[in-house]
Amino acid sequence: MIDFKNLAKKYDTPLYVYDFDLIENNFKDLKEAFKARKSLICYAVKANSNLSVLKKLNSLGSGADCVSIGEIKRALLAGIPKYKIVFSGVGKKDSEIEEALKLDILFINLESEAEMLRVEEIARKLGKKARISIRVNPNIDPKTHPYISTGLHENKFGVEIDVAKRMYLKAHRSSFLEPVGIHFHIGSQLTELEPIKEASQIVADLTKSLIKIGIDIKFFDVGGGLGIKYKDEKTIKPYDYAQAIFSTLKGLDVTVVCEPGRFLVGNAGYFLTKVLYEKISGKKRFIIVDGGMNDLLRPSLYNAYHRVEVVGKKGDESLADVVGPVCESGDFFAKDRLLPKTEHNDLIVIYSAGAYGFVMSSNYNSRPRVAEVAIENKNDRIIRQRESFEDLIAKEVDFI
Numbered sequence: 001m002i003d004f005k006n007l008a009k010k011y012d013t014p015l016y017v018y019d020f021d022l023i024e025n026n027f028k029d030l031k032e033a034f035k036a037r038k039s040l041i042c043y044a045v046k047a048n049s050n051l052s053v054l055k056k057l058n059s060l061g062s063g064a065d066c067v068s069i070g071e072i073k074r075a076l077l078a079g080i081p082k083y084k085i086v087f088s089g090v091g092k093k094d095s096e097i098e099e100a101l102k103l104d105i106l107f108i109n110l111e112s113e114a115e116m117l118r119v120e121e122i123a124r125k126l127g128k129k130a131r132i133s134i135r136v137n138p139n140i141d142p143k144t145h146p147y148i149s150t151g152l153h154e155n156k157f158g159v160e161i162d163v164a165k166r167m168y169l170k171a172h173r174s175s176f177l178e179p180v181g182i183h184f185h186i187g188s189q190l191t192e193l194e195p196i197k198e199a200s201q202i203v204a205d206l207t208k209s210l211i212k213i214g215i216d217i218k219f220f221d222v223g224g225g226l227g228i229k230y231k232d233e234k235t236i237k238p239y240d241y242a243q244a245i246f247s248t249l250k251g252l253d254v255t256v257v258c259e260p261g262r263f264l265v266g267n268a269g270y271f272l273t274k275v276l277y278e279k280i281s282g283k284k285r286f287i288i289v290d291g292g293m294n295d296l297l298r299p300s301l302y303n304a305y306h307r308v309e310v311v312g313k314k315g316d317e318s319l320a321d322v323v324g325p326v327c328e329s330g331d332f333f334a335k336d337r338l339l340p341k342t343e344h345n346d347l348i349v350i351y352s353a354g355a356y357g358f359v360m361s362s363n364y365n366s367r368p369r370v371a372e373v374a375i376e377n378k379n380d381r382i383i384r385q386r387e388s389f390e391d392l393i394a395k396e397v398d399f400i
């Protein structure tokens, strides 16, 4: 059990707390599920890019799936070897492509023909051969929230099968491109196996046809997306996930690359916030807390459900909204939840905040970003200092 009260006292609130032992268990579960084949887990850095989190995952053997040169640099700084780093994303800048090629990472996931031309051109300029993989859009409905669904043609991600074929043939003939992988990612917070299996089958069939014509695909990158329990969702077991993918790969000698973000860190993170006031407005009861949408955006942005608990209080429950101090009606963490009567300084824990929490925070309303703390082997330590007013204005010039 984590002593939330003690952590809030020691580090103040709002605060992110990460359970590193749980991250380790999650990583080991997934690695174990993939053990029947060659595999590489490339943690999706976007989910939580704190350097200590990356360092922890590196110590377990994880690689990194990065979507900007900033994430690549974070991964390298945390010790993740360049040969375990892949670079994804729908809009990479020339400067980012150039740096990635110079850094000699494992491969770049391409998302359009135009992007392939840029990568080829930049590789030519550098006198290099760029290792690439192409993100195929299998046109499968992943049955998740539309904002985090990516595998349909109506989404901006990847290319259609026919376009992918054309790109592979072109890349194969180029002196500056080396197609080594194939990639798909149909969405995030996936809770159904069938769409993943269907997508994997489509991409595996394409892989077979490419290998037949001499294109040596070594990496089969299945993206991320494994969902977690926020409330009462049924989730996919890592073993079943791996088996579903393996069942589509018969006869293929490929390394399976997987890019989980949320699965590894989501349920290992807690957001701690203190009650400022309660108020009743008409029939509505509001619990106003010191954390805001700028600190944890998911409820406001996706109407996402996060479990909320008042630490150490039970009984006398009635419906309430838990809201922050930011000047937006969308600034809420929970709506219409049965919660006990609270008082000034009561502590609230918001669960499942380890993925897409701190990384999506901002300084809106001139609020400094909060501190992050790790718990490992029952010891806690600060892994990111709380920002100060000076940090907020550090980059502003020409105002005196």
Ligand code: LLP
Binding pocket: 044, 047, 065, 088, 148, 185, 187, 188, 189, 190, 223, 224, 225, 226, 259, 260, 261, 262, 263, 298, 302, 355, 356
């Ligand atoms: N690989 C690719 C190419 C991705 O686009 C993503 C997530 C991942 C891997 C990792 O997905 P995960 O295993 O974490 O589901 N901010 C949203 C989620 C956005 C996901 C974007 N891409 C949220 O808070 O739910």
